[in-house]
Amino acid sequence: xxxxxxxxxxxxxxxxxxxxxxxxxxxxxxxxxxxxxxxxxxxxxxxxxxxxxxxxxxxxxxxxxxxxxxxxxxxxxxxxxxxxxxxxxxxxxxxxxxxxxxxxxxxxxxxxxxxxxxxxxxxxxxxxxxxxxxxxxxxxxxxxxxxxxxxxxxxxxxxxxxxxxxxxxxxxxxxxxxxxxxxxxxxxxxxxxxxxxxxxxxxxxxxxxxxxxxxxxxxxxxxxxxxxxxxxxxxxxxxxxxxxxxxxxxxxxxxxxxxxxxxxxxxxxxxxxxxxxxxxxxxxxxxxxxxxxxxxxxxxxxxxxxxxxxxxxxxxxxxxxxxxxxxxxxxxxxxxxxxxxxxxxxxxxxxxxxxxxxxxxxxxxxxxxxxxxxxxxxxxxxxxxxxxxxxxxxxxxxxxxxxxxxxxxxxxxxxxxxxxxxxxxxxxxxxxxxxxxxxxxxxxxxxxxxxxxxxxxxxxxxx
Numbered sequence: 001x002x003x004x005x006x007x008x009x010x011x012x013x014x015x016x017x018x019x020x021x022x023x024x025x026x027x028x029x030x031x032x033x034x035x036x037x038x039x040x041x042x043x044x045x046x047x048x049x050x051x052x053x054x055x056x057x058x059x060x061x062x063x064x065x066x067x068x069x070x071x072x073x074x075x076x077x078x079x080x081x082x083x084x085x086x087x088x089x090x091x092x093x094x095x096x097x098x099x100x101x102x103x104x105x106x107x108x109x110x111x112x113x114x115x116x117x118x119x120x121x122x123x124x125x126x127x128x129x130x131x132x133x134x135x136x137x138x139x140x141x142x143x144x145x146x147x148x149x150x151x152x153x154x155x156x157x158x159x160x161x162x163x164x165x166x167x168x169x170x171x172x173x174x175x176x177x178x179x180x181x182x183x184x185x186x187x188x189x190x191x192x193x194x195x196x197x198x199x200x201x202x203x204x205x206x207x208x209x210x211x212x213x214x215x216x217x218x219x220x221x222x223x224x225x226x227x228x229x230x231x232x233x234x235x236x237x238x239x240x241x242x243x244x245x246x247x248x249x250x251x252x253x254x255x256x257x258x259x260x261x262x263x264x265x266x267x268x269x270x271x272x273x274x275x276x277x278x279x280x281x282x283x284x285x286x287x288x289x290x291x292x293x294x295x296x297x298x299x300x301x302x303x304x305x306x307x308x309x310x311x312x313x314x315x316x317x318x319x320x321x322x323x324x325x326x327x328x329x330x331x332x333x334x335x336x337x338x339x340x341x342x343x344x345x346x347x348x349x350x351x352x353x354x355x356x357x358x359x360x361x362x363x364x365x366x367x368x369x370x371x372x373x374x375x376x377x378x379x380x381x382x383x384x385x386x387x388x389x390x391x392x393x394x395x396x397x398x399x400x401x402x403x404x405x406x407x408x409x410x411x412x413x414x415x416x417x418x419x420x421x422x423x424x425x426x427x428x429x430x431x432x433x434x435x436x437x438x439x440x441x442x443x444x445x446x447x448x449x450x451x452x453x454x455x456x457x458x459x460x461x462x463x
Contacts, residue, residue, distance in 0.1 A: 310366075
């Protein structure tokens with residue numbers, strides 16, 4: 001009788017979906033912070049006497065690239081994956097959420113103080129203190145949000161393995177995209193409501209993130225109770241094969257791991273950095289006003305809210321994960337190619353292309369993340385996700401900086417109200433090239449699946 005009760009609790013549909021809601025809300029709060037500065041780029045580059053910070057395109061690129069500093073160069077993501085496999089999802093999740101809160105607090109301090117115009121030279125590059133402090137805070141936050149991402153992925157595997165795993169991951173990603181959409185869509189409105197303030201939207205994001213931390217604490221209570229009720233089963237799962245440093249080498253020997261990791265960094269490098277410049281693209285190419293510049297780009301994340309779970313559910317029930325990723329990569333090339341054509345400058349075209357990009361952005365992640373557990377053993381899953389996120393962070397760090405440099409060096413067409421105007425043709429071609437390479441690695445992954453029989457084309461739900 002006791003065993004039946006334990007089984008009922010461990011397999012409770014309501015419990016696992018409620019847990020998903022808790023951790024997904026935490027990620028929503030995190031992604032609101034991740035993308036909230038994108039629609040403020042024009043204001044950030046405004047002169048100080050006009051309420052801005054006077055940053056150049058290069059400085060904005062440096063700030064956005066700070067997201068990956070510590071994850072890439074200090075290997076914080078990889079250490080986070082090791083901690084996750086060693087200490088479990090509860091400890092690692094609380095740690096990452098606390099790091100996020102600290103990082104955003106530092107970022108808010110940076111953009112809310114002018115430091116008397118003081119500057120400092122680092123590695124031969126001049127940094128204003130607001131830029132340096134805000135970038136440092138964003139880098140700390142980047143550690144927290146990325147470790148939280150791999151932790152939530154492992155939580156979903158833990159609670160949904162053999163069930164609706166891809167659908168659950170799709171719903172979690174949809175919630176994260178709500179955070180992105182809210183950031184891009186309402187941050188300019190918040191800024192205007194507080195007199196074109198940059199610091200107030202960041203402060204409100206910080207308060208939202210604190211609520212996200214409380215949400216994760218509720219999950220911790222539920223997860224501890226579940227493990228207590230299934231103590232014997234959980235203990236066996238933890239003690240089967242404890243994490244070893246040699247696991248890293250066993251993971252990187254798998255070709256399928258590299259194909260999915262490289263596909264990840266290429267695809268995300270053509271989407272997330274694009275979103276950071278999309279409001280500026282709307283202003284410079286499609287002649288949309290600054291206060292409305294975030295509305296069309298916000299369609300992309302909001303469009304994924306229904307589509308990512310839909311494609312995830314399709315993968316759960318019908319399979320074809322590798323094919324889904326390939327279709328998304330092909331769409332990505334077409335979309336950025338259309339954005340790169342100067343003559344296509346009517347706002348309705350931007351709207352249609354953003355909707356298509358939302359579909360592509362739903363296809364690839366909905367199949368990619370649930371495919372990792374088919375390639376990597378579960379006891380090494382935290383480290384595997386960490387390695388993939390670490391590789392991804394090279395793109396999330398380097399590509400925004402690259403685009404900022406390209407804009408300042410090759411794409412300035414003039415100035416308006418003290419701010420530079422840009423031609424975005426070359427940046428869009430760069431994003432298109434990432435899409436072409438994504439197709440190559442999607443094809444390689446599909447071929448490897450046929451050779452090694454990972455089951456990427458098979459359904460996730462076990463009948």
